[in-house]
Amino acid sequence: xxxxxxxxxxxxxxxxxxxxxxxxxxxxxxxxxxxxxxxxxxxxxxxxxxxxxxxxxxxxxxxxxxxxxxxxxxxxxxxxxxxxxxxxxxxxxxxxxxxxxxxxxxxxxxxxxxxxxxxxxxxxxxxxxxxxxxxxxxxxxxxxxxxxxxxxxxxxxxxxxxxxxxxxxxx
Numbered sequence: 001x002x003x004x005x006x007x008x009x010x011x012x013x014x015x016x017x018x019x020x021x022x023x024x025x026x027x028x029x030x031x032x033x034x035x036x037x038x039x040x041x042x043x044x045x046x047x048x049x050x051x052x053x054x055x056x057x058x059x060x061x062x063x064x065x066x067x068x069x070x071x072x073x074x075x076x077x078x079x080x081x082x083x084x085x086x087x088x089x090x091x092x093x094x095x096x097x098x099x100x101x102x103x104x105x106x107x108x109x110x111x112x113x114x115x116x117x118x119x120x121x122x123x124x125x126x127x128x129x130x131x132x133x134x135x136x137x138x139x140x141x142x143x144x145x146x147x148x149x150x151x152x153x154x155x156x157x158x159x160x161x162x163x164x165x166x167x168x169x170x171x
Contacts, residue, residue, distance in 0.1 A: 028118040032149045033061035036116060039145050040067060046113035049073060049139065051132075052120025053092075056083030062116065063088055071112075073104070110141045118149045 040046045044066050050059050053072035062070055072089040074080050080092050095103045115136050136146050 028149050029058040029061040032058050032116055032118050032147065033065050035147055035149065036062050036067065036114060037065040039147060040114060043067075043113065045069065047071070047111060049107075049112045049115045050089070051115060051117040051136070053083060053089065054079045056086050056088040058116060058118050059083065059088035060086060104135045104139055107139045109138055110144075111139050113141055113144045115140050115144070115146045116149075117147070120148075120150075 036048070046067055046069060048062060048067060048070040049072075050062070050070055051073050053059060053074045054076065056072070059070045059072060068090075070089050071091040071093065072080065072083055073093040073095060074083075075095045077094055080094055083089055084092060093103070093106075133146065140146055
């Protein structure tokens with residue numbers, strides 16, 4: 001995950017993995033990878049986009065499940081550098097500030113079989129939220145999936161337009 005914002009990631013990029021897993025016992029990437037494996041099944045050639053990829057924890061977990069074709073999208077350069085050193089991602093897209101759908105315009109329609117994200121979308125009103133889902137729906141292949149794992153506490157509240165999800169599911 002990309003953390004609270006790009007500046008947060010700058011400060012913690014080098015120690016984030018150790019702190020979040022060893023100290024906090026964070027399971028988001030593990031849960032995401034397990035769900036991704038269920039959705040993708042034997043499709044080990046699937047193309048995956050990891051939104052809010054941060055230091056690559058989710059990418060590592062997905063790769064361990066046998067899915068090596070993963071691209072990253074994150075606002076924090078230092079976190080992306082950590083992920084690149086791990087060799088987790090094929091391509092890394094660096095956004096300016098918190099990821100916005102408009103920054104995905106360089107990606108062709110119907111590119112990815114699966115788009116994933118952990119702890120990126122709903123944390124605060126400044127995070128991408130449902131507004132980015134329209135653009136994710138454009139870059140995911142027909143029949144592809146968007147898999148978002150987050151804490152329930154983050155999706156409570158009325159600051160998201162949840163109707164967007166129902167509209168997209170109806171397509």
